[in-house]
Amino acid sequence: MISTWYIALIIASLVIAINAQTSKVGNILGIVPSCLAWIPLVGWFLHLVIGIIIAIDAS
Structure with missing residues (x-):
């Protein structure tokens, strides 16, 4: 079963990476x-x- 809090953290960090214009590959x-x-x-x-x-x- 997909853990919803983990997906939410990934999406939140992806949004932060997009806003900061940094690499999004890991997210x-x-x-x-x-x-x-x-x-x-x-x-x-x-x-x-x-x-x-x-x-x-x-890093």
Whole structure:
């Protein structure tokens, strides 16, 4: 099941990234693991990868 608060946080950070005219790649890619989070190991792995991408993108 897609977690609504997680999707809301991704959308909020995407709106902030659009307003700040910064990279949106990590936020857009963050929607994918939220849709696949119901698969236990796949969801965990995708969240890990996207978290690393967002951290690299933010630096």
